[in-house]
Each structure stands twice: as C-alpha cells, then as structure tokens.
Amino acid sequence: MGALRLELEQKSPFDTVCGWVFWQGSLACVWYWSQELEARVRQASQPAGNQLEFVPEAALWPQLDAGGYRWVQEQGNALVLVQYQHPKHGLYEKRYSAAVSREEVAAWLRRHGAGDVSADRLVAAASPGYDKPFGQSLEGRSSSLESRVFPLSAALLGFFVLVYGVAIIRAGVGSENARERAEQMEQSISGIVALRQKAASLQSQTALLAEFNAPSQVEVAAELAELLEVEGGRLVRWAYRDGRLELSWEPEGPLPDSTRVITALEEAARFGDVQAQARGNTVMEISTRVATARREEPVND
Structure with missing residues (x-):
C-alpha cells in the first residue's frame, strides 16, 4: 500500500491525493482524486456527508468475450449495471440507480453495436464476485x-x-x-x-x-672504373645515399664475373660490403658501402 501511495504522489496531477483501492489478489483498481475536491463535496453534502459510500468496482471482473454482455441487477447491493464487450471498441458499461427492464437493456445493447438483440432472451445474472476482495482507503496513514x-x-x-x-x-x-x-x-x-x-x-x-x-662521387666513379678496368660501356643507374652506392653498368664487351667484381672491390680500401650480380646478359648491378676515408693499407715487414 505504501508503494502504491508513493507512486500516486509522484505521478498524480493533484497536490494532495485521496482515494480508494480495491484489491483482487495481487491486482489493484485505484480511484483517486484531489483532497480539496473531496472536502468541497463533503461540505456541500452536509449533513449526510458522513454517509458517503464507495460503489462496487467491476473493473476486476473476468473479461467478457468479444460480442458478449453482462447484466447484473442486485438491488440489495445497490448494483445495477450492463456491460457489453464490443469486438473493436472495447468494453461499454452503464450503471443505473434503480432496476431496469429487459427492453431497456436490449435497447442499450443495440445502441452500442450488439446487433439485433431480443429482449425475451436477456437474463440478469449475479455479479461474478471476487476472490477474497479487499478495499482500502488511501487516507489515514x-x-x-x-x-x-x-x-x-x-x-x-x-x-x-x-x-x-x-x-x-x-x-x-x-x-x-x-x-x-x-x-x-x-x-x-x-x-x-x-x-x-x-x-x-x-x-x-x-x-x-x-x-x-665524404669523398666526391667523381672520385668514387674514377676509382671504380680503375678497379674494374672499365674501357667503355654505358652507366644505366647511379644512386649514392648515406654512404651506400648502387649502380647498374652495361659494358661494351661481355659481362665480368660477379665474384671477380666483389673480390676486386673488397680488396680496395674505400669499398666494403660489396654485392654484385648480372641482370640478364648485358647489365651488371653493384651495391657497395663507400668509406668516408681510405682504410689504412696493411704494411708488410
């Protein structure tokens, strides 16, 4: 009950809330209204204000099938109502303050889409009742x-x-x-x-x-030509960067042996880490490291 009242206080459009809760098992049907409105109603209904009662709640009754109706007429419990479950528009309900006839019930059902209803076949039934019903006011705590x-x-x-x-x-x-x-x-x-x-x-x-x-590239080229005994041919590629020289040379005659080229350059003071290979039958590719200064030649005693 406390959780229910807390939720109403948070979501209600009224500043202060009063009302009535009808419990059917774990389901609750809640009627709530403004506390100021109830005070005005009670004051206007004096001296009978203390005799206000809550009408029986039918919202928790078993749901009717589509096209079905319920006619309850219990004058002793001040409960006279007619319900009709429209297939498309949902539940219609009408409450009366006094007993009604079959003709009135049939006319009401036809007005709300029940079709051709015969008044002679209408039978009032007892209210479905509740399983241990329990009503409780939201006030008083x-x-x-x-x-x-x-x-x-x-x-x-x-x-x-x-x-x-x-x-x-x-x-x-x-x-x-x-x-x-x-x-x-x-x-x-x-x-x-x-x-x-x-x-x-x-x-x-x-x-x-x-x-x-670092030596000039002209000096390096001259020394290479001397070591490899170059007498002619065509220089295809020359790339010198960060002490590393890569060149492609196309001699006029037959290609020199790669091993002889590597040996000739490795024995020189200026060159090291020499790589040489023939590309096809006409071009010799050489890659070598060029020293910044000539290495000391060994002295034989």
Whole structure:
C-alpha cells in the first residue's frame, strides 16, 4: 500500500491525493482524486456527508468475450449495471440507480453495436464476485514519501558526504606526497637530461663532419672504373645515399664475373660490403658501402 501511495504522489496531477483501492489478489483498481475536491463535496453534502459510500468496482471482473454482455441487477447491493464487450471498441458499461427492464437493456445493447438483440432472451445474472476482495482507503496513514524515502535519502546522503570527504582528504595528502616525490625525481634526472642533450648535439656535429669528409662521387666513379678496368660501356643507374652506392653498368664487351667484381672491390680500401650480380646478359648491378676515408693499407715487414 505504501508503494502504491508513493507512486500516486509522484505521478498524480493533484497536490494532495485521496482515494480508494480495491484489491483482487495481487491486482489493484485505484480511484483517486484531489483532497480539496473531496472536502468541497463533503461540505456541500452536509449533513449526510458522513454517509458517503464507495460503489462496487467491476473493473476486476473476468473479461467478457468479444460480442458478449453482462447484466447484473442486485438491488440489495445497490448494483445495477450492463456491460457489453464490443469486438473493436472495447468494453461499454452503464450503471443505473434503480432496476431496469429487459427492453431497456436490449435497447442499450443495440445502441452500442450488439446487433439485433431480443429482449425475451436477456437474463440478469449475479455479479461474478471476487476472490477474497479487499478495499482500502488511501487516507489515514502517513505518506510513505515522508516516512520512508526522505529518512533513507538523508541517511544515504550523509554516508556519501562522509565517504566523499574522506576521499578528498586522502587525495589531498596523496597529491602533496606525489608532488614532493616528483620534485626530488626532477632534481635527480636533470643531470641525465643535460647529458642526453649534449650527446645528441655531439652526434649531430659528428654526422656533419662525416659529410664533409665524404669523398666526391667523381672520385668514387674514377676509382671504380680503375678497379674494374672499365674501357667503355654505358652507366644505366647511379644512386649514392648515406654512404651506400648502387649502380647498374652495361659494358661494351661481355659481362665480368660477379665474384671477380666483389673480390676486386673488397680488396680496395674505400669499398666494403660489396654485392654484385648480372641482370640478364648485358647489365651488371653493384651495391657497395663507400668509406668516408681510405682504410689504412696493411704494411708488410
């Protein structure tokens, strides 16, 4: 009941709610209205205001089949009504304050789409009744919203405020400790950072000096021609980058042996890591590393 009243308080269009709940097992049919409206009705109906009663609720009766009807006439229970289940438009219901005749019931059924209904065949039946029915007013007890939700919300709010406050304090202490450790680490690594920067600068300077010491490509070409005994032919490709030379050479005569080319260049001071291969029957491809300075020739004692 408390959950039902809480839901009505949250969804009702009225500022204050009163009403009546009719329970049929776990199902509830609820009538509710404005509390101010009820007060005005009671005041206008004085002195009989204390004799207001709630009419029996038929919404929880078993549902009629499509095209079926129900005529209940129990004057002792102040219950006189007619129901008709329209196949398309749903349930129609009419309540009366006094007993009605078969002709009145038949006319009402025809007006609501029951077709040609014979008054002679209409029979009033007893109300289906309920399985342990129970009616209860929405008034007379404190609001669940105030007595349950508000205290629980206040307790939860206090708990979260406490937890949040402790977390903020711990975070502040941890942040201060982390800042101190960061300052210590910054002081200890400042020297390492300076050394790394200096090493990078020296490396760049060394690379520049190596470029100045690199031989000219004209010198390299002349030495290659001398070592390979080139007397003619055509240079197909020449690519020199970062100390590595790749070339394709088409001699006038037959192609030299790849092994002889590798041996001739490896014995020279300027060349190393030599690779040579014939491409087809006319072109010799050579790839070699070119030293920035001539290697010292071994001296035989």
